[in-house]
Amino acid sequence: KNEVEQSPQNLTAQEGEFITINCSYSVGISALHWLQQHPGGGIVSLFMLSSGKKKHGRLIATINIQEKHSSLHITASHPRDSAVYICAVKMSGGGADGLTFGKGTHLIIQP
Amino acid sequence: GAGVSQSPSNKVTEKGKDVELRCDPISGHTALYWYRQSLGQGLEFLIYFQGNSAPDKSGLPSDRFSAERTGGSVSTLTIQRTQQEDSAVYLCASSHGETNQPQHFGDGTRLSIL
Numbered sequence: 001k002n003e004v005e006q007s008p009q010n011l012t013a014q015e016g017e018f019i020t021i022n023c024s025y026s027v028g029i030s031a032l033h034w035l036q037q038h039p040g041g042g043i044v045s046l047f048m049l050s051s052g053k054k055k056h057g058r059l060i061a062t063i064n065i066q067e068k069h070s071s072l073h074i075t076a077s078h079p080r081d082s083a084v085y086i087c088a089v090k091m092s093g094g095g096a097d098g099l100t101f102g103k104g105t106h107l108i109i110q111p
Numbered sequence: 112g113a114g115v116s117q118s119p120s121n122k123v124t125e126k127g128k129d130v131e132l133r134c135d136p137i138s139g140h141t142a143l144y145w146y147r148q149s150l151g152q153g154l155e156f157l158i159y160f161q162g163n164s165a166p167d168k169s170g171l172p173s174d175r176f177s178a179e180r181t182g183g184s185v186s187t188l189t190i191q192r193t194q195q196e197d198s199a200v201y202l203c204a205s206s207h208g209e210t211n212q213p214q215h216f217g218d219g220t221r222l223s224i225l
Contacts, residue, residue, distance in 0.1 A: 031211045041148075041200060043216040050211075086154065090211060097167035098144050098156030099214070 003027050006087050006102035014110055019074040021105045023087030026068065030092040033099060034061050034072050037084040046072070046085075077109045113137070115217035117203050123223045126195060132188045132220045136205030144206075144214060145178060145188050149199040157201075160186060190222075198224045 005024045013019055023032070034046040047054050047061040049070065054061050058077075063070040074081055084106050088099040116135040124130055136143050145157040156170040160180045171177070175193075180186040190197055200219040206212040 033214070035216075041221075042218050043202065043204075045213045045215065048211075048213045088154070096156050096169050097159040098146065098170060099154075100156065101154040103153045 002102070003091075003100050004087055004089055004102040006085075006105050008105060009103065010106045010108075012108045012110065013077060015078060017077050017109075019077050019081070019107065019109075021072045021085050021087075021107070023070045023072070023102055024068060025070075025087075025089050027089070027100075028092045029068075029089040031090045032063055032070050033088040033090070034070075035086040035088060037086060037104070039083075043086075074107075079109045079111050082108050115203055115205050115215050117201075117217035117220050119220060120218065121221045121223075123225065124193060125225050126193060128193055129189065129191045130193055130222065132190075132201050132222070134186045134188070134203030134205075134217060136184065136186070136203070137215055138184075140205035140207055140215070141183060142206045142208065142212065142214075143180060143186050144204045145186070146202045146204065147199045148202060148219070152199075154202070157188070193222075193224045195224045198222055 003026050007022045031050045033048050036044045049063045058075045060073040084104040086104045087102040118133045143160040146154050148154045158178050159167040162183045163180050175191045178188045200221050202219040203217045204214040206214045
């Protein structure tokens, strides 16, 4: 079983729809990251969370530490939001110092 | 430059050759990470530097892989006697301070082993 699980793997939606991507993890963590990877490969850090909720523009990220679950929401989605969204965790308690990644959610927003 | 810079952007080499990949982190970032993104494997952690020392090498897949960082800045990842399974995109990231900071990623080096 992977330590970080994302769902869905693939998501196609129409422009304007509200998008939710989910991430569950099975280990103790000190932080959770949401990353965006566009075709061509560049990775951009969207959020780093250790509790609660963060908002940046049309993006909202939430985390529930007790349930070991995080969600990334996109409001008023737009074709330029099409990308792979990756959840990653920094393990606590002696785990690796680098991030452990989910396999990503491939999002396509159609005009 | 303002971002993390990696070179070369693409590298094609024959099986058995050694390759050296370079990462130039954001100025002032003391933490530096190497990751690998393979088809079907997703992203995986390779090694972490804090300054010039590498407290965590746990992700290096074999002793053919090594990395160093000099002057607390530029890092090189060396793969000796390359194998076809080494084909991947090698990504470098840097951040301020300790490990719980947002990481800034370079565009990666796409390595193809023939």
